[in-house]
Amino acid sequence: MKIGFPRALFYFDYFPFWAGFFHRLNIEVVTSPATHRQIMEQGLKKASDETCLPLKLLAGHIQALKDVDAIFLPRMVSVEPDTYTCPKFLGIPESLFPAVPSGIPVLTVVLNWRKGKRQVLKDLQVFGRQLGKNKAEIRKAFTLGQEWQKRYQDSMGAGWDFEESIREIERAQKGLKDSASPPECGRGQGARTSTSAVSLKEQNTDRLRIALVGHSYLTQESYANLNLLGRLREKTEVQLVQHVSQEDVESHLLGLRKKLFWNHAKQIFGSGNKFVRDHEIDGIIYLSCFGCGTDSMVQELLAWKAREQHKPYMVVTLDEHSGEAGLVTRLEAFLDMVERRRVHEGYVSTYGERLDRDSNTL
Amino acid sequence: MKVTFPHMGNAWIVIQTLFESLNVEVVVPPTNSKRTLNLGTRLSPESACLPLKLNLGNYIEAADEGADTIVITGGIGPCRFGYYGEMERQILQSAGYNYDVVTLEPPNGSLLGLAKRIRYLAGTNNSWAQIIKALRFAYLKSVALDQVEDLIHAARPRLPNSMETEKIYEDAKKLLAQTMTVKGVQETVRWVKESIRESQEKVDTPSEGFNKPLRIGIIGEIYTILDPYTSLGLEEELGRLGVEVDRSIYLSGWVGNHVFQGLAPGYRSIKSYPGHAKPFLPHFVGGHGQETVGAAVKFAREGFDGIIQIFPLSCMPEIVAASVLPRVQEAYKVPIMTLIVDEHTGQAGMQTRLEAFVDLLERPRLQRGIGQTRGEVFGVGGR
Ligand code: SF4
Ligand code: SF4
Numbered sequence: 001m002k003i004g005f006p007r008a009l010f011y012f013d014y015f016p017f018w019a020g021f022f023h024r025l026n027i028e029v030v031t032s033p034a035t036h037r038q039i040m041e042q043g044l045k046k047a048s049d050e051t052c053l054p055l056k057l058l059a060g061h062i063q064a065l066k067d068v069d070a071i072f073l074p075r076m077v078s079v080e081p082d083t084y085t086c087p088k089f090l091g092i093p094e095s096l097f098p099a100v101p102s103g104i105p106v107l108t109v110v111l112n113w114r115k116g117k118r119q120v121l122k123d124l125q126v127f128g129r130q131l132g133k134n135k136a137e138i139r140k141a142f143t144l145g146q147e148w149q150k151r152y153q154d155s156m157g158a159g160w161d162f163e164e165s166i167r168e169i170e171r172a173q174k175g176l177k178d179s180a181s182p183p184e185c186g187r188g189q190g191a192r193t194s195t196s197a198v199s200l201k202e203q204n205t206d207r208l209r210i211a212l213v214g215h216s217y218l219t220q221e222s223y224a225n226l227n228l229l230g231r232l233r234e235k236t237e238v239q240l241v242q243h244v245s246q247e248d249v250e251s252h253l254l255g256l257r258k259k260l261f262w263n264h265a266k267q268i269f270g271s272g273n274k275f276v277r278d279h280e281i282d283g284i285i286y287l288s289c290f291g292c293g294t295d296s297m298v299q300e301l302l303a304w305k306a307r308e309q310h311k312p313y314m315v316v317t318l319d320e321h322s323g324e325a326g327l328v329t330r331l332e333a334f335l336d337m338v339e340r341r342r343v344h345e346g347y348v349s350t351y352g353e354r355l356d357r358d359s360n361t362l
Numbered sequence: 363m364k365v366t367f368p369h370m371g372n373a374w375i376v377i378q379t380l381f382e383s384l385n386v387e388v389v390v391p392p393t394n395s396k397r398t399l400n401l402g403t404r405l406s407p408e409s410a411c412l413p414l415k416l417n418l419g420n421y422i423e424a425a426d427e428g429a430d431t432i433v434i435t436g437g438i439g440p441c442r443f444g445y446y447g448e449m450e451r452q453i454l455q456s457a458g459y460n461y462d463v464v465t466l467e468p469p470n471g472s473l474l475g476l477a478k479r480i481r482y483l484a485g486t487n488n489s490w491a492q493i494i495k496a497l498r499f500a501y502l503k504s505v506a507l508d509q510v511e512d513l514i515h516a517a518r519p520r521l522p523n524s525m526e527t528e529k530i531y532e533d534a535k536k537l538l539a540q541t542m543t544v545k546g547v548q549e550t551v552r553w554v555k556e557s558i559r560e561s562q563e564k565v566d567t568p569s570e571g572f573n574k575p576l577r578i579g580i581i582g583e584i585y586t587i588l589d590p591y592t593s594l595g596l597e598e599e600l601g602r603l604g605v606e607v608d609r610s611i612y613l614s615g616w617v618g619n620h621v622f623q624g625l626a627p628g629y630r631s632i633k634s635y636p637g638h639a640k641p642f643l644p645h646f647v648g649g650h651g652q653e654t655v656g657a658a659v660k661f662a663r664e665g666f667d668g669i670i671q672i673f674p675l676s677c678m679p680e681i682v683a684a685s686v687l688p689r690v691q692e693a694y695k696v697p698i699m700t701l702i703v704d705e706h707t708g709q710a711g712m713q714t715r716l717e718a719f720v721d722l723l724e725r726p727r728l729q730r731g732i733g734q735t736r737g738e739v740f741g742v743g744g745r
Contacts (some may be wrong), residue, residue, distance in 0.1 A: 258469075
């Protein structure tokens with residue numbers, strides 16, 4: 001059996017779990033290729049107009065899955081206690097049925113950590129029955145999935161690159177068909193113990209240090225974000241949400257009177273808030289997309305923090321029409337401003353420019 | 363302490379009653395208007411959903427009248443509404459408004475915490491028995507308001523003089539807002555019934571549409587369907603076009619859910635909706651997304667001629683619902699139109715869309731059976 005896994009949305013962040021899970025069950029998983037123009041166009045055609053860019057991309061990737069026996073579209077309700085993903089994750093797979101090529105069945109399962117591990121396991125076992133797997137097999141597959149996910153998450157702090165880590169996992173899947181040992185973790189292996197980001201002091205001190213925050217499926221989606229991450233990396237040392245340790249995230253959430261109940265929002269705000277307070281970070285870019293409900297709140301919460309601390313802060317809002325020229329201009333203007341500020345250490349006149357507010361749509 | 367709260371259609375009548383019966387000073391903000399929206403939009407994040415912008419406008423207008431404490435209900439997601447309270451508090455604070463925000467929800471799941479907040483608002487002069495009595499009475503009013511609305515929905519397409527019908531509605535709301543006795547509430551409902559009957563008797567030759575007007579079910583985001591300013595008078599407009607409307611959610615259902623934490627069913631329960639939605643959307647998606655789908659199925663089964671979904675731009679649960687509604691439309695052969703509103707939506711565009719939709723429904727059934735298309739999405743401004 002060959003299962004198609006779209007390279008979109010939950011792929012960034014949670015693919016390792018599912019890869020491990022299916023690997024243990026001896027089920028082959030194929031992913032769609034990295035986003036290209038045609039995938040984007042197909043997505044725009046089949047997704048509803050009103051939805052956000054990541055969902056449109058998902059619709060495109062679903063159509064790009066060829067020669068598979070089924071397409072896997074999990075309903076990832078929650079990935080940790082007390083939080084949800086986003087309402088749009090909850091509407092998967094039904095909201096994407098129009099994008100599924102006719103004749104290919106959809107496999108789905110509810111993953112809801114709000115109700116604890118037992119419920120997750122139970123739901124997976126029900127799913128397992130459809131796949132012809134017994135409870136014991138599912139339990140083992142779950143354990144391996146957890147292991148791969150953990151390994152992946154732990155190594156994030158070591159500056160791991162997402163695509164690279166996934167390639168490792170994919171290689172492992174092909175090569176280690178009958179072995180359940182987790183894949184080698186790229187160059188992260190030696191530094192897995194690290195708790196927080198790569199120490200910035202070890203890096204080139206001349207370069208600007210920019211934090212790029214936002215949903216993983218935007219910051220890591222280099223086609224849709226017009227290679228923003230790559231462009232930033234060329235000129236600056238980049239820090240991502242994924243580089244911040246869980247303890248740091250949690251401790252920087254404490255100032256909120258009410259807990260954020262979206263998992264991604266928590267990660268983004270917690271690490272963003274840490275970057276705001278981190279003197280080694282020269283500026284923050286919030287990458288969002290048009291129509292994102294959770295970002296509409298979080299980017300504002302973070303903007304207040306940035307303003308309080310006089311940290312340069314820019315919001316980039318993507319949509320399917322975003323043009324390269326606009327991005328480059330804004331990026332350069334922002335980096336120039338950050339650079340100027342660094343030269344006049346402590347000089348805060350740029351504060352009045354309110355770069356975070358008006359016309360942030362590209 | 364002067365308490366205020368955000369508007370949502372007729373909800374103010376219920377909330378005002380609640381606080382007044384507890385002798386808490388309350389400021390009802392001026393009704394939603396262009397001004398409210400402008401004031402609110404200025405402070406809101408650009409991509410926030412429309413209800414948040416109106417809420418903020420309400421607070422600013424209420425502050426002019428001396429309000430210093432905001433009461434709002436809460437939630438724990440996954441829709442944005444659950445975070446409104448905290449967002450609004452911070453926005454108002456940074457804009458220099460000195461508001462205390464009390465969110466009526468169990469903080470971190472603690473019912474004791476909720477009780478403390480209620481106690482804080484009600485002061486020490488009210489016993490718990492009094493508080494419960496006040497809640498009961500407020501709930502009773504919300505049910506009466508729903509009954510009145512139902513009657514008006516039926517009256518609009520049937521009575522010849524639309525001004526008169528609206529007058530009955532306005533008067534009934536005024537009466538319900540004022541009365542503080544159970545008897546007064548019941549009498550108002552009776553009065554509406556009688557007034558409608560009287561006007562009905564004046565019609566000697568009922569027009570063709572009199573007995574069997576077109577029926578349209580309205581579904582969508584709760585704030586938009588309950589608040590006529592936000593929906594640009596959707597129900598009234600349809601009534602004028604000779605359509606009898608029904609809607610998925612009524613005020614008392616909301617009161618029952620949010621104020622009574624689900625203990626009171628409301629005038630018309632929304633409990634059956636998830637079951638109806640199951641074949642199309644078997645999981646909740648936050649807000650009332652699943653209810654929207656379920657209500658569409660229910661209306662379709664009951665033989666409604668058409669369905670209109672309405673929601674604010676970027677509303678997450680309703681976008682999910684909107685993407686599965688085409689399958690409901692196909693399964694039941696019922697035309698469904700989606701309307702999306704934001705601060706730029708204009709009356710004229712709305713009206714054109716409604717007229718076209720009603721036109722489509724009025725064509726003989728035979729013709730309609732074939733070539734039926736989903737009413738496309740109403741284009742919104744601002745983009
Ligand atoms: S969190 Fe935002 S970007 Fe992600 S699916 Fe939800 S609305 Fe879309
Ligand atoms: S239901 Fe929609 S409009 Fe209402 S708060 Fe939630 S996201 Fe906003």
